[in-house]
Structures are given as C-alpha cells and as structure tokens.
Amino acid sequence: MKKLIVANWKCNPTSQKEARQLFDSLKKRLKNLKKTEVVICPPFVYLLGFRFPRSTPAFSEKGQGLRGRQVSSFRLGAQNCFWEEKGAFTGEISPAMLKNLGVKYTILGHSERRKLFRESNEMVNAKVLKALSFGLFPIICLGEDEEERKKGKTFRILEKEIKTALKKVPKSKIRKVVVAYEPIWAIGTGNSCLPDEALTATLFLRKIISKIFSKKTAENIPILYGGSVTSENAQDYLREQGIDGLLVGGASLRTEEFTKIVKSANIN
Ligand code: PGA
DSSP states (O other): OOEEEEEEOOSOOSSHHHHHHHHHHHHHHSOOOSSEEEEEEOOHHHHHHHOOOTTSGGGSTTOOOGGGOOOOSEEEEESOOOSSSSSSOTTOOOHHHHHHHTOOEEEESOHHHHHHSOOOHHHHHHHHHHHHHTTOEEEEEEOOOHHHHHTTOHHHHHHHHHHHHTTTOOGGGGGGOEEEEOOGGGTTTSOOOOHHHHHHHHHHHHHHHHHHSOHHHHHHSOEEEESSOOTTTHHHHHTSTTOOEEEESGGGGSHHHHHHHHHHHHHO
C-alpha cells in the first residue's frame, strides 16, 4: 500500500498568491514519488486554482501528469464538506461541488470542527455517507482529548467514533474510506503521541472495523496518524506496520519541512 501523506492547511494562508507559491514549490520538490500519495487540503477558496482540469490525464486515477508528464502523486482534498448535495444551506460546500472540481479526498470530523461547530458523530456519519455517494474518499478524523485519555477512556471514545462514522457505509464503498487517528491533545501542541501508543490505537480501530466489515477490510483500510508530526518524528510513525500515513497540520505549511516528511514516507 502506498503511504498517504495529507497536508491540512487549515485556515491558511491568507492570500491566493501565498497559497499558489506554497503549492507550486511543493509540486516542484515532490516529483516522481513512487511509494507515496500526497494530498493537499487547502481552504476551499484555493481549490479551484489548484485543480487539474478533467480533460487532462492528470485527472485520471493513474496519476498521469499534464500533457503526459508525470506530475503527480499529488491529489486535492477538502477540509470538510456538507451532507447534502445542494439547496438552501447558506455557507455550505457540497460533495457534488468538490467532486466536479476534481477533488479526490475530504477530511471529515476534524476535532477542531467537532469542538468549534459541535459536529457530532452523527453529523460526521451523514457527511461520510454523502461524500462516498459522490465518489469522494473521506478521511475520517477521530481521537480522544486529554481528559478522556487521563480517565482511560481512549478505546471507548475511539469505538464510539468509528462505529458511528461508519454506520450504513455500504460494503462496496468501504475501500474509499481513510481513517486518521488524531489524539486531540497532540494536535498543534508539539506534544506528539508516542509511536507505540499511536500503533495501539490503530490496531484497536482495525479490530473494530474487522468486526463491522471483515478482517480483510480492516487490514486494507488506510489508517493515518496525525498530531504534531514533524520531519523529526515522521519516520517513527511510518516505520510501524499498521500506520499507513500521516495527517500533517502546521508542518505542511513549511515547504522544506513538509518535503522532508514526504520524502521520509517515500523511502519506507
Ligand atoms: P498539527 O495538526 O500537525 O499542527 O498538530 C494536525 C491536524 O490538525 O490535522
């Protein structure tokens, strides 16, 4: 399985010019990645400028580049999407819109949204189902907070989150699902999770997934780690069998740093 490295730019940068520069410099540095797929998740407003038009080979799943050049293992992702296709939902972006733009992935259920906008497990599930119905690959974020961790509730939280997020996901669509274990206490804190601990969480998630679907499905589902990933610690996660990639926030905004992270994935 290729390693999946997801750049979550969050609410950055503040101008299209900066966004373009960051995107272009990454694209230039990260060519011919054979073992890695890189997903750039900029704010919605920049997606249009980064897309590969549908008519070019770059849009194909095979990763052929513009005019036949191999530009990429690069894919576009959104940071969220709504659970309806269209209609009177002011401010929302639908999975149909993203799909039509050439976006492949969408992050769903990020802890910042769960907290700020009170996104519940049920809302995340509704988004997952709709995203899948439009052919998007959802990246479902889950993880415990500091207090839950201290109280030994981690597994209970993970079980509830994964079970609800995957409710009614048809067997035929499960191969598009990506899961990201992101302990909330590790996000943006510089306090990354020990690789062993991250591995334990991913193994637990696979156990739950295998009960819902099958052992094979659980083995094949990509599970990423996210939370204060840097070029220094990326390898520690990636060398663990069972951690299939990384969701990178802060470090994905720094070209050199993110390049190093991706390169460390590409040698594993
Ligand atoms: P971080 O963010 O790498 O800045 O900790 C990760 C995330 O929020 O996905």
